[in-house]
Amino acid sequence: MAEPRVVVIGAGPAGIRAAQALVAAGLRPAVVDEGLCSGGQIYRRQPANFKRPYEALYGFEAKKARAVHTTFDDLSNAIDYHPETLAWNLSGNTLHLVRNDIADTLDFDALILATGATDRLLPLRGWTLPGCYSLGASQIALKAQACAIGERVVFLGTGPLLYLISYQYAQAGVDVAAVLDTSPFSGQIGALPVMASRPSMLAKGLYYRAQLTARRIPVHTSVIPLQIEGETSVSGVRFRTGKGKEQQLVADAVGMGFHLRSETQLADLAHCEFDFDEELAQWAPVADVDGRSSVPGVYLAGDGARILGADSAEITGELAALAVLSDLERPVSGQRVQKLRQGRERMERFRRGLAMAFPWPAFLARGVEYDVLLCRCEAISAGELRSSASQCGAPELNRAKALIRVGMGRCQGRYCGHAAAEVLADMRGESLRDVGRLRGQGPVKPLSCNTRMKVSK
């Protein structure tokens, strides 16, 4: 039998650990990654001519980041690495790649999708103003470019990243005007026992928070964000405190995000079945505990499968690789699989705690005012979606997209899809499940009209 062709998409912690396990079993996997260099988002590397040490870049995670990077670097002769390469489409067992406008194909027997996540956003008046960025963007600016997104920054949203990034900015000497968390403090206290499944993670979260307090950075919980202010550029944030008092902050930048959402376009194009996850309040590709999707030969790992975080991504990356090996009838240590599954279960418990502590504020998305832009790409307001859906009839999201173009732009609904679903569900008095999800369409990201097929293979 010919050597099985295994392709890993993504070179973050999940993809790297998957590749490592495949190489350890004697295979030579291909690793396709959009990044200039490996590491993914959370362990994103700085450019080669930057000099900050790991400790400065990754803090408590320096050791893990170094381990993940070193692992990948050590694999360089044992894998076929395709950096700066977009897997733009997929058809049957053929993956379509493009790099610098040169297209190529890659056939596979097994495909591991470790495509990661992006910030989960909801619209807020003023969120398209220059100066407003996602939380992820705020971190990338700092980590990969040694820049702050502004001189005086407000961080707004909810989730563990909110505190981590606020802390990182403060640590870098940036003026953090305030941290505005939409989740109630009581929920965070209530979730503590659940989150105790990962004591070190919990301790880090508490540490970031204590550091913010020590630096006298105001942290507000139960916040209702009202508006990002500014004429042509961010000049401040208006919000209501948990106690109902309206406040205004002066700032030239805002970092906002409400936890993460999975990148699932390729899973969709691979015809993977999706199901609505009530706990995550999002659609996710169906997968078994080891990462087998509903499509034979397609495996899911890391945050692209389920938002469980970077540590979990290392586990599920390896698990998916072991599932591939096992399905290829290669020897796999049952003990190792057992251990990984247990680790994953611990991550699941912690995630439940996080969901309790930092709930997705659906009410904010549902309450978005008529004239606020919902879809950044196509500049479609929440009101346009509402009136089109009520006048023209849109029982589900794809119909709304067809009628009013919400989610139809360059980003294909990555940044408006969740809020659009909430608005539509609210309008129809239905659940998120009922209004469905935006179907993925190729290309995964914009494809140059000058793309040419590679001449010789």
Place this chain on the structure above:
Amino acid sequence: MLGRFVRVAEQDRPTVELEVDGSPCQALEGDTLLVAVLSQRNTLRQSEFGDGDRAGFCLMGACQDCWVWTPTGERLRACTTQVSAGLRVMTHPPGEDVWPNLA
């Protein structure tokens, strides 16, 4: 205001000369185009639909809100483009001589 982004470290890098809207713009080696432009200016591009300027959003090649033009009509995604000497970009769409007619 001189620029939107504030450099907090790694400033001892060689400089790279760019041109933004016809004016010189000094960047540092290793900058992304987005960072290079926004460390000198306030915005990157205009929304196609008349709702104002944009300055990127996700910085990870996902939101597609940082596509800029070059004077010859090329499109560049600023957050995933590395700066190189002599790179010329525009924060507004080109005239008819460049799109749809080839420059």
Place this chain on the structure above:
Amino acid sequence: MTGPGNNKATDVIVVGGGIMGASTAFFLRKRGHSVRLIERGLVGQQASGVNFGNIRRQGRNLVQLPLSNRARGIWERLPELVGENCEYLCTGQLRVSYDAEGAEDLETYARDAREHGLDLEILGPEALRQRYAWLGPDIVLGSLAPQDGHANPRLTGPAFGRAALKAGAIIEENTEVLAVEKTGDDFEVQIVGGDRFRAPAVLLATGAWAGPVAARFGEPVPMVSRGPHMGVTEPVPYRIKPSVGVKTRVPGETVYLRQVERGNIVFGGGMRNEVDLEAIRVYPKPEYTLHQLPLLQRVLPGIEKLRIIRVWSGIEGYMPDDQPVMGPSGKLPGLYYAFGFSGAGFQIGPGVGDVMAELIATGATSTPIEAFDIRRFAATA
């Protein structure tokens, strides 16, 4: 969508809520007939909603031109009829060719079409370059239909559905028809869930899915199902006004594009996708997108600077002679067909509705449709 009242008997039952069925329902109401439209999914969702959006008469087989002319009048009155213009732009349609054969075809067509009320302007290379500086250098001849244009297919079918509803039609969406049977003078249409509806007349307008039903009535047709390969670029300044298509005898070289007012360039052509009729799905092949790119660049070199942001396909029924099946059944009085529009049904859609309503209501139509009669397949099938 649902309708007023729930009477089980109507004058007409329309099966299939594409642009053909929806506009027929609308025009039947205009003539005072009671009508029930039954649609498996949502109105205007399949071929009607995913096609290129050409509002073109130019290039149609000459026998379609009377119908196409009638449709044109309806497109012009869209806001008055259905309350919105569905992004219809009468900005002209330009067909171009790269070689003598294509040029000859364009000139012959222009000569012949004039007799059918379609005036085309033939443009030589100089005139083309002067008027449309963005055209590729290979183009040797152009034929402009100034009164053609384009519209948004995603909006049009639903707009006719809503207009029909407003005019009093009963519209049943997400309703699957199980069986259509002639019982006595009437037809009985049974839907999933058990309900039965009666009408003396039935229009079968179920697009690519019409074949088996027609066969059950003893009128099989050699229809093939395919999915057009479509795509759209990012939005850029709106500067390309006419819809543009390539006239060529080379198979697979046809390509067409149009820029919408918001700036995106919609395109299609090249290859057609395999479809899954049962699952109602078609997955556009990535290879076909790559195949289209050089074709697009040859017409519009400037497009090489832009990016494609989305591709799609849909399910269309193609007849071997590229003519639709449209008109009365040859076997059963009261049964009518309108399907198999062979990838060219969008512009004529509202005309088809108007003609079918006239035919069903009066027994005849002033527009010649004999060439589309299902009986043309009786000998072969």
